[in-house]
Amino acid sequence: MKLFDVYPLYDVTPVSAKGIEILDDKGEKYLDFYGGHAVISIGHSHPHYVNRLKEQLDTIGFYSNSVQNPLQEQLATKLGALSHCEDYNLFMCNSGAEANENALKMASFHTGKSKVIAFSNSFHGRTSAAVATTDNPSINAPINKQQEVTFLALNDFDVFEKAIVSGEYCAVILEAIQGVGGLDEPTTEFYQFVEEKCKSNNVILIADEVQSGFGRSGQFFAFQHHGIQPDIISIAKGMGNGFPVGGILIHENIKASYGLLGTTFGGNHLACVATLAVLEVLEKDDLMANATRLGDYFKQQALEIPEIKKIKGRGLMLGLEFDFEIADLRKRLIHNQHMFTGSAKNKYLLRFLPALNITKEQIDVFFAALKTELK
Numbered sequence: 001m002k003l004f005d006v007y008p009l010y011d012v013t014p015v016s017a018k019g020i021e022i023l024d025d026k027g028e029k030y031l032d033f034y035g036g037h038a039v040i041s042i043g044h045s046h047p048h049y050v051n052r053l054k055e056q057l058d059t060i061g062f063y064s065n066s067v068q069n070p071l072q073e074q075l076a077t078k079l080g081a082l083s084h085c086e087d088y089n090l091f092m093c094n095s096g097a098e099a100n101e102n103a104l105k106m107a108s109f110h111t112g113k114s115k116v117i118a119f120s121n122s123f124h125g126r127t128s129a130a131v132a133t134t135d136n137p138s139i140n141a142p143i144n145k146q147q148e149v150t151f152l153a154l155n156d157f158d159v160f161e162k163a164i165v166s167g168e169y170c171a172v173i174l175e176a177i178q179g180v181g182g183l184d185e186p187t188t189e190f191y192q193f194v195e196e197k198c199k200s201n202n203v204i205l206i207a208d209e210v211q212s213g214f215g216r217s218g219q220f221f222a223f224q225h226h227g228i229q230p231d232i233i234s235i236a237k238g239m240g241n242g243f244p245v246g247g248i249l250i251h252e253n254i255k256a257s258y259g260l261l262g263t264t265f266g267g268n269h270l271a272c273v274a275t276l277a278v279l280e281v282l283e284k285d286d287l288m289a290n291a292t293r294l295g296d297y298f299k300q301q302a303l304e305i306p307e308i309k310k311i312k313g314r315g316l317m318l319g320l321e322f323d324f325e326i327a328d329l330r331k332r333l334i335h336n337q338h339m340f341t342g343s344a345k346n347k348y349l350l351r352f353l354p355a356l357n358i359t360k361e362q363i364d365v366f367f368a369a370l371k372t373e374l375k
């Protein structure tokens with residue numbers, strides 16, 4: 001059997017990793033400034049994370065959601081406290097798309113409606129309703145087009161109001177900082193307007209924090225920069241530092257009932273411990289403050305490079321926009337400088353999504369390499 005060939009691959013074979021350093025099969029060292037699509041939040045093979053997972057694996061790795069699993073409650077308590085979201089309830093699943101799928105489903109159950117408002121350049125995943133709310137027709141199959149989704153421009157107050165008062169929508173889904181789209185974000189005024197209109201029209205506001213959550217923006221959730229309170233928050237990626245885990249936080253105004261949502265693997269013992277380990281390191285090492293501090297340092301360094309036209313993002317969810325397409329620069333950073341960075345739908349944007357415990361010195365190494373490649 002061969003692999004179903006859907007990924008254009010770089011010719012690098014990582015075999016081990018520690019912090020932001022990756023070693024390939026030839027013994028060459030690479031620096032990971034991308035975290036495998038914003039997944040590595042506390043660094044590769046963090047010792048606390050590795051020990052927690054090993055110990056759990058030696059004890060019990062999995063049982064289904066038909067028995068008590070106190071680790072889920074421990075996790076909900078810790079997550080509620082660290083994120084200041086105590087008045088939400090946690091449902092666990094396995095990925096970002098699945099989180100959004102469940103969020104949209106809950107919105108539809110709650111309101112009895114099915115249409116959704118999403119925004120231009122959004123990315124919410126590749127499954128049924130999640131991909132339908134993703135602004136990319138090339139990854140929507142005919143079967144996904146059954147979902148009725150209206151795409152609106154960020155920060156267009158009038159168009160948003162006209163749509164939402166129609167009474168047809170169950171949900172608005174929004175990334176507080178767009179990831180794949182290219183680091184655009186709504187203004188605080190727009191976000192607050194969306195929140196208010198959702199409330200007055202009985203529409204569920206879903207904050208997709210799959211990429212921007214778990215401290216990456218400098219706040220636990222990126223919507224917290226705007227002083228709003230969504231009804232449902234989707235989480236994944238940095239949550240498990242590489243262990244596949246996702247979830248939704250559902251405001252306690254929305255009631256649960258048996259059978260409403262479900263999953264075989266979601267919330268298993270290993271997933272809970274991976275997430276607890278991430279939260280413990282985030283808290284102990286004050287990584288949200290580090291994300292803010294080092295994000296500011298990164299922006300200062302970027303200002304010195306004339307080829308950079310725009311610096312986007314917050315904390316360690318960052319993008320550098322050039323006046324040329326960056327595909328070739330990104331390749332040269334990997335092959336010549338041994339550095340992983342990311343691209344976006346915006347072809348001019350280089351994405352920088354390192355582990356939240358990156359150091360100033362590592363950022364200096366990145367900029368020195370970038371300058372070399374821009375000469």
Ligand SMILES: Cc1ncc(COP(=O)(O)O)c(C=O)c1O
Nearest residue numbers: 095096097123124125179210211
């Ligand atoms: C904002 C956002 N939502 C959802 C997803 C989908 O997550 P997953 O690939 O875990 O299904 C992504 C993935 O890039 C994302 O960036």
